[in-house]
Amino acid sequence: MQDDHDHDHAHDHDATEAPSEIELRVKALESLLVEKGLVDSAALDELVDTYEHHVGPQNGAHVVAKAWVDPVFREHLLANPGSAIASLGYSGRQGEHIRVLQNTDSVHNLVVCTLCSCYPWPLLGLPPQWYKSAPYRARAVSEPRKVLDEFGTHLGTDISIQVWDSTSEMRYLVLPQRPVNSDNVSEAELQQLVTRNSMIGVETLKVFSDTND
Amino acid sequence: MNGGHDLGGMHGLGAINPESETDEPVFHHPWERRVFALTLATGFLGHWNIDQSRHARERQHPIDYLRNTYYENWLAGLQTLLIDSGLLTEAELKSGFCDKSFPNQEIVLTKKEVKAKLQEGKSVELPIATSPQFVIGQEVMVVNRHPIGHTRAPRYTRGRRGTVIHQHGGHIFPDDHAMGDQTGQHLYTVCFDAAELWGQDNADNEQVYVDLWESYLTSGRTKQ
Numbered sequence: 183m184q185d186d187h188d189h190d191h192a193h194d195h196d197a198t199e200a201p202s203e204i205e206l207r208v209k210a211l212e213s214l215l216v217e218k219g220l221v222d223s224a225a226l227d228e229l230v231d232t233y234e235h236h237v238g239p240q241n242g243a244h245v246v247a248k249a250w251v252d253p254v255f256r257e258h259l260l261a262n263p264g265s266a267i268a269s270l271g272y273s274g275r276q277g278e279h280i281r282v283l284q285n286t287d288s289v290h291n292l293v294v295c296t297l298c299s300c301y302p303w304p305l306l307g308l309p310p311q312w313y314k315s316a317p318y319r320a321r322a323v324s325e326p327r328k329v330l331d332e333f334g335t336h337l338g339t340d341i342s343i344q345v346w347d348s349t350s351e352m353r354y355l356v357l358p359q360r361p362v363n364s365d366n367v368s369e370a371e372l373q374q375l376v377t378r379n380s381m382i383g384v385e386t387l388k389v390f391s392d393t394n395d
Numbered sequence: 396m397n398g399g400h401d402l403g404g405m406h407g408l409g410a411i412n413p414e415s416e417t418d419e420p421v422f423h424h425p426w427e428r429r430v431f432a433l434t435l436a437t438g439f440l441g442h443w444n445i446d447q448s449r450h451a452r453e454r455q456h457p458i459d460y461l462r463n464t465y466y467e468n469w470l471a472g473l474q475t476l477l478i479d480s481g482l483l484t485e486a487e488l489k490s491g492f493c494d495k496s497f498p499n500q501e502i503v504l505t506k507k508e509v510k511a512k513l514q515e516g517k518s519v520e521l522p523i524a525t526s527p528q529f530v531i532g533q534e535v536m537v538v539n540r541h542p543i544g545h546t547r548a549p550r551y552t553r554g555r556r557g558t559v560i561h562q563h564g565g566h567i568f569p570d571d572h573a574m575g576d577q578t579g580q581h582l583y584t585v586c587f588d589a590a591e592l593w594g595q596d597n598a599d600n601e602q603v604y605v606d607l608w609e610s611y612l613t614s615g616r617t618k619q
Binding site for chain 2: 202204205207208209210211212213214215217218219220221222224225226227228229230232233234238273274275276277278279296297298299307308310311312314315316317318319320321323324326327329332333339340341342343344345346347348349350351352377378379384
């Protein structure tokens with residue numbers, strides 16, 4: 183367990199490497215809980231599969247792209263986010279109460295959870311490691327511009343930074359600004375341009391170029 | 396509680412060093428998958444709620460909380476919950492051997508139920524009879540209180556003044572919920588100027604919005 187602590191970037195062990203102490207400990211706990219009849223291994227696999235392969239930022243990207251192309255949906259999304267998002271089929275655990283934060287030319291929104299790791303699972307999946315890390319949780323509220331700089335997002339002081347600390351069961355999704363020059367891009371293509379980080383608010387989306395870099 | 400989890404504004408933690416969005420796996424080690432799934436699956440047994448679950452992680456020694464990786468904290472919390480709820484004994488956890496003299500009557504989450512259970516979620520809205528004490532646009536102050544139990548008023552907001560910008564209606568009150576009681580209170584979003592929280596040197600057109608329950612707040616014009 184100790185050896186993980188010194189890594190900022192943990193990585194999977196080689197198959198040839200001996201299992202770590204924590205790996206053995208978790209295996210023992212799972213066996214014990216299965217033997218006690220408290221968990222079903224197949225249900226565990228299904229839970230992992232759901233968040234590893236099915237629920238992820240593509241859901242949020244769908245919501246964002248639709249809001250860009252469909253003004254009626256956008257209005258619905260801002261006024262009644264829960265029902266608008268559910269109309270696209272996304273709902274459930276860690277997304278029961280959602281608010282959508284709209285970025286504009288003068289306002290940039292940034293989401294954090296300083297006390298734990300609250301995050302809109304049905305729209306973005308499970309949070310990335312940095313979102314759950316102590317430096318992000320500590321600094322997003324106290325020096326958001328420096329935090330944004332570290333993500334390569336440099337915003338002038340003419341743009342108001344609004345940081346949302348997810349202390350309740352309200353979950354926040356940033357609606358990023360549509361990339362400049364993307365007027366003729368289809369909804370499906372727009373969806374591909376929406377990054378997870380832009381929906382947390384650590385990034386803005388670049389100018390669209392169909393030749394791409 | 397003023398634990399190792401209440402990180403807003405802490406110094407000395409270094410750079411964020413995010414992994415690239417396109418390269419980062421959902422889980423970084425196979426055991427993290429299992430800790431995640433075990434936590435969710437045992438949660439469905441109904442012996443604890445989300446605030447008890449958070450509190451179990453927060454109750455660790457702050458040095459452990461900060462030194463642990465994220466899923467190590469989940470594992471520590473899960474072990475605490477399993478023992479506190481009587482689902483496992485210390486001896487079982489230590490030895491890894493199942494004590495058959497404690498048969499269980501639990502209704503276990505099955506693979507077939509996973510999708511529906513996740514989709515169902517759990518609303519924390521709780522209608523309450525009293526009308527909200529604070530109105531939108533009102534100046535409020537976070538009460539300077541330091542409860543030893545679970546709370547969701549971050550330390551950096553206590554004693555600070557902000558403005559109510561949203562009323563969310565009644566939500567389950569986490570401080571009681573962590574003790575196993577389900578009470579409701581009005582929930583508000585309060586907007587704080589960065590300068591109010593972090594001093595005048597940090598007033599660069601920044602605001603921090605925090606969701607706060609009614610008993611965390613007092614009218615902004617009343618001195619504590």
